[in-house]
Amino acid sequence: MDEFALIRRYFQSLQQDGLPSSVSVGIGDDCAVLNVPPDQQLVVSIDTLVEGVHFLPDTPADQLAWRILGAAVSDLAAMGATPAWLTLALTLPQAEESWISAFSAALSAATRQYNIQLVGGDTTRGPLTLTAQVHGFVKTGTALLRKGAKPGDLICVTGTLGDSRAGLDTLLNDASLDEDVAYLRRRFYRPEPRIETGQLISPFASSCIDISDGLLGDINHILEQSGVGAQINPAALPLSAELLRFAGQKKARSWALTGGEDFELCFTVPPSQWISLQSQLQHHDVQVTPVGAICEATGIQLFIECEWQMVEASGYKHF
Amino acid sequence: MDEFALIRRYFQSLQQDGLPSSVSVGIGDDCAVLNVPPDQQLVVSIDTLVEGVHFLPDTPADQLAWRILGAAVSDLAAMGATPAWLTLALTLPQAEESWISAFSAALSAATRQYNIQLVGGDTTRGPLTLTAQVHGFVKTGTALLRKGAKPGDLICVTGTLGDSRAGLDTLLNDASLDEDVAYLRRRFYRPEPRIETGQLISPFASSCIDISDGLLGDINHILEQSGVGAQINPAALPLSAELLRFAGQKKARSWALTGGEDFELCFTVPPSQWISLQSQLQHHDVQVTPVGAICEATGIQLFIECEWQMVEASGYKHF
Numbered sequence: 001m002d003e004f005a006l007i008r009r010y011f012q013s014l015q016q017d018g019l020p021s022s023v024s025v026g027i028g029d030d031c032a033v034l035n036v037p038p039d040q041q042l043v044v045s046i047d048t049l050v051e052g053v054h055f056l057p058d059t060p061a062d063q064l065a066w067r068i069l070g071a072a073v074s075d076l077a078a079m080g081a082t083p084a085w086l087t088l089a090l091t092l093p094q095a096e097e098s099w100i101s102a103f104s105a106a107l108s109a110a111t112r113q114y115n116i117q118l119v120g121g122d123t124t125r126g127p128l129t130l131t132a133q134v135h136g137f138v139k140t141g142t143a144l145l146r147k148g149a150k151p152g153d154l155i156c157v158t159g160t161l162g163d164s165r166a167g168l169d170t171l172l173n174d175a176s177l178d179e180d181v182a183y184l185r186r187r188f189y190r191p192e193p194r195i196e197t198g199q200l201i202s203p204f205a206s207s208c209i210d211i212s213d214g215l216l217g218d219i220n221h222i223l224e225q226s227g228v229g230a231q232i233n234p235a236a237l238p239l240s241a242e243l244l245r246f247a248g249q250k251k252a253r254s255w256a257l258t259g260g261e262d263f264e265l266c267f268t269v270p271p272s273q274w275i276s277l278q279s280q281l282q283h284h285d286v287q288v289t290p291v292g293a294i295c296e297a298t299g300i301q302l303f304i305e306c307e308w309q310m311v312e313a314s315g316y317k318h319f
Numbered sequence: 320m321d322e323f324a325l326i327r328r329y330f331q332s333l334q335q336d337g338l339p340s341s342v343s344v345g346i347g348d349d350c351a352v353l354n355v356p357p358d359q360q361l362v363v364s365i366d367t368l369v370e371g372v373h374f375l376p377d378t379p380a381d382q383l384a385w386r387i388l389g390a391a392v393s394d395l396a397a398m399g400a401t402p403a404w405l406t407l408a409l410t411l412p413q414a415e416e417s418w419i420s421a422f423s424a425a426l427s428a429a430t431r432q433y434n435i436q437l438v439g440g441d442t443t444r445g446p447l448t449l450t451a452q453v454h455g456f457v458k459t460g461t462a463l464l465r466k467g468a469k470p471g472d473l474i475c476v477t478g479t480l481g482d483s484r485a486g487l488d489t490l491l492n493d494a495s496l497d498e499d500v501a502y503l504r505r506r507f508y509r510p511e512p513r514i515e516t517g518q519l520i521s522p523f524a525s526s527c528i529d530i531s532d533g534l535l536g537d538i539n540h541i542l543e544q545s546g547v548g549a550q551i552n553p554a555a556l557p558l559s560a561e562l563l564r565f566a567g568q569k570k571a572r573s574w575a576l577t578g579g580e581d582f583e584l585c586f587t588v589p590p591s592q593w594i595s596l597q598s599q600l601q602h603h604d605v606q607v608t609p610v611g612a613i614c615e616a617t618g619i620q621l622f623i624e625c626e627w628q629m630v631e632a633s634g635y636k637h638f
Contacts, residue, residue, distance in 0.1 A: 024360060025464065028544070030397040030528060031362035031455070033462045036355045041343060043350035044438070046406040046452060050445030078349040087365040089408070089450040119363070126369030127446040131408045133365060136350070143352045145344065209349060225347070 006095055007123045010104035011088075014111065014118045022084055023119055032119035034085060040137040045075035051128035056171060061099045062106035063189040064130060069110040070191035071212065072132040074263040077193045078210040080144040080202030081136030083116040089131040091124045114195065144198065144267070148207040149226035153268040153294040158194050158286050160240040161215060162252055163187035165259025170246075180242040187240075191263035197286045201267055204277040208267035214258040216300060216311065219266050223298065232257075232292035233303045257302075268294055325414055326442045329423035330407075333430065333437045341403055342438055351438035353404060359456040364394035370447035375490060380418045381425035382508040383449060388429045389510035390531065391451040393582040396512045397529040399463040399521030400455030402435040408450040410443045433514065461521060463586070468526040468545035472587040472613040477513050477605050479559040480534060481571055482506035484578025489565070499561040506559075510582035516605045520586055523596040527586035533577040535619060535630065538585055542617065551576075551611035552622045576621075587613055 008028075015026045025033035036042050049068050051057055059067075069086070076083050088107075092099070111118055116134065167188025170181045198208065207226055209218045215232075223230055237256040244252050269277055281288055295301075301308040327347075334345045344352035355361050368387050370376055378386075388405070395402050407426075411418070430437055435453065486507025489500045517527065526545055528537045534551075542549055556575040563571050588596055600607055614620075620627040 025462065029465050030394040031364040031400065031462070033398070033457070033464075034361040034363065035459075036361060038357070042353040042355060042361065044353065044404075044406060044454075045350040046408050046439055046441050046450075048408045048410055048441045048443045048450070050410055050443050053443060053445050075349040079352070081350065085363075087363060087452060089365050089367045091367055091369055091448060120365055122365050122367045122450070124367045124369050124372060126372050126448060129410060129445060129448050131365075131367070131441070131450040133406060133452050135363075138352070140354075143344065143350070146348050 006097060007100060010100050011118065011121060014104065014108050020117055023117055026117070026119045027121065032085070034119065037137060039140055041140050041143065043076060043079045043081045043136045043138055043143060044133060045072060046131060046133040047072045047075070048129060048131045061103035065103050065106035066110050066190045068130045068132045069107065069114065070193050071261070071263060072134040073114050073116065073195065074191060074193040074210040074212070076134055076136040077195045077198035078144065078208050078265055079136070079138060080142065080198045080208070081138045082199065083114050083134060083136045083195060085119045085135040086111060086116045087119060087133045088121040090121065091126040091129040093125070093128060114193065142202060144202050144205055144208040146207055146209050146222045147225040149222050149228050149268040149294045150206060150270065151228055151294050151296045153206050153270050154274060154290045155219065155230060155232065155266065155268055155292040155294060156288050156290050157211070157215065157238065157264055157266050158197050158288055159262070159264045160238045160243065161211065161262050161264060162255035162259045163240050163243050164191065164261040164263070165255040166243050166247055180246050183240070183242040184246060188261070191261065193263055194265045194286060197284065197288070198265060200280055200284060201277065204273040204280070205267040205269055208265055211262045211264050211266055212260060214260045215266060216257050220300065222266070222268065223300070229295045229298040229300065230292055231295050231301045231303065231308060235303070236289065236291045238287060238289040325416060326419060329419050330437065330440060333423065333427050339436055342436055345436070345438045346440065351404070353438065356456060358459055360459050360462065362395060362398045362400045362455045362457055362462060363452060364391060365450060365452040366391045366394070367448060367450045380422035384422050384425035385429050385509045387449045387451045388426065388433065389512050390580070390582060391453040392433045392435065392514065393510060393512040393529040393531070395453055395455040396514045396517035397463065397527050397584055398455070398457060399461065399517045399527070400457045401518065402433050402453060402455045402514065404438045404454040405430060405435045406438060406452045407440040409440065410445040410448040412444070412447060433512065463517065463521050463524055463527040465526055465528050465541050466544040468541050468547050468587040468613045469589065470547055470613050470615045472525050472589050473593060473609045474538065474549060474551065474585065474587055474611040474613060475607050475609050476530070476534065476557065476583055476585050477516050477607055478581070478583040479557045479562065480530065480581050480583060481562050481574035481578045482559050483510065483580040483582070484574040485562050485566055499565050502559070502561040503565060507580070510580065512582060513584045513605060516603065516607070517584060519599055519603060520596065523592040523599070524586040524588055527584055530581045530583050530585050531579060533579045534585060535576050539619065541585070541587065542619070548614045548617040548619065549611055550614050550620045550622065550627060554622070555608065555610045557606060557608040
């Protein structure tokens with residue numbers, strides 16, 4: 001089969017179930033033609049994964065589909081947005097049917113899970129690289145930004161931190177598979193973007209970011225854009241039992257502070273909103289943990305050995 | 320300088336002149352926050368260029384900026400759309416300041432020329448690859464699609480064809496530089512997306528596509544989606560004097576039929592609209608040339624040696 005036809009068949013099958021009303025024209029023309037609902041703003045984010053840089057060579061195609069989409073949708077979650085559309089630029093060394101078939105099946109499952117519609121893409125030959133742009137909606141004026149944290153605000157994170165970094169470690173060091181290792185790898189391969197949590201906290205939070213480069217590096221973006229500093233208590237960081245058993249407390253805390261790609265949310269809440277937020281969270285199944293507070297003095301301080309110590313926001317660097 | 324800061328400095332400088340009203344939040348948050356004007360639909364397209372596949376190694380950074388943006392905006396032109404926003408995913412082997420500086424200066428000039436605003440991006444390390452997503456607006460219900468060509472419609476193209484393929488040839492064969500060679504290379508490096516022409520023809524045309532893979536390959540998309548065939552007269556193809564001098568008539572026609580990346584428009588017009596369209600085109604500075612007609616019998620026929628001959632739509636294949 002002609003390679004164009006092959007790729008077209010697999011990806012066009014992702015819109016076989018019919019298109020949502022927001023999509024007038026999907027895959028197959030020069031552009032997709034799309035409708036943003038009245039009173040909504042469009043939010044967009046573009047993310048690239050490169051083989052050998054962001055994922056290990058020979059990572060299974062289905063894992064890549066979940067990973068790229070989870071990471072990209074996480075940016076929508078950080079804005080408190082509702083996912084809408086996906087475009088995908090796929091650069092492949094060759095058009096191998098088994099790879100494309102596995103990738104598109106997983107992408108289909110992932111797009112259904114996050115309720116996001118594939119509306120366009122480009123497939124090219126070259127070193128394995130995936131670029132996804134996600135598009136979502138927020139009610140006009142309600143997008144949750146990095147800017148807005150104020151001294152006194154609580155700093156919170158969702159879920160548990162450091163698991164993804166540990167998952168990568170199990171792969172790099174070829175750890176023998178047990179239940180903990182399986183859990184940590186799943187956290188690495190299948191980030192769970194906090195879409196509902198982002199929407200739930202949006203009316204209460206003063207700023208938000210998703211944790212892709214590590215807590216310290218990412219909160220630093222909030223601090224820079226808000227013109228404030230932070231005090232964080234490492235003992236308060238939420239750590240999974242699996243991570244603690246696998247890595248021990250010291251390494252677990254270090255990975256929770258600087259390990260990338262947890263795709264949890266880090267957000268700030270004014271003390272006046274804290275009670276209201278807690279009551280909203282009562283029946284929500286994602287854990288939210290206060291880990292520190294915003295302060296006036298710029299920079300990040302960690303509470304280590306009974307005193308506040310300044311640290312560098314040494315997140316993951318791309319070069 | 321920290322590489323993050325380097326890239327941020329160059330790309331954020333592209334929004335220094337202030338943001339258009341359609342952009343509430345540009346570069347620098349998890350997502351851009353954008354406003355689609357009332358009564359408009361959003362059209363989007365994503366395109367990737369890979370070093371060694373879509374452009375030669377060591378292509379100057381400024382040429383790449385013009386090329387990726389021209390090629391991407393051309394998809395907006397084919398819909399009759401008005402350019403609005405750009406996102407850019409850039410994968411670079413290293414963060415070299417001279418490269419980034421030259422690229423961003425050219426990108427700045429190109430985005431001003433096409434009146435498109437950079438609103439987000441991702442910069443990663445890896446083999447040189449550029450992915451651009453362009454976003455534009457069309458009045459609701461007026462997007463110009465590939466579908467819609469009917470038997471009897473005239474097939475028209477803008478500008479001249481084959482120049483870009485000849486420009487590539489001058490590079491591959493290291494042709495000695497004269498005025499013709501310089502012209503053909505400019506056509507290769509700096510496609511001129513037909514934005515105004517697309518908007519002008521939109522009320523009259525029944526279908527449209529931009530010529531990225533070659534006239535035969537691209538018109539075939541119109542034919543497939545419209546369920547019709549085409550008769551094309553190669554003698555009617557618009558060829559530049561530079562191309563004719565460089566390649567001779569035979570090769571020039573062949574490149575005009577199958578050479579990719581001219582980024583001219585190919586569109587169809589019902590005969591009833593032809594007079595009105597011509598009067599609109601009278602004071603328009605882009606040439607529009609009828610090159611054939613849509614017919615009921617599927618497939619493409621060329622008028623060669625005084626008879627109609629069926630041909631394969633052998634456009635450029637990505638694999």
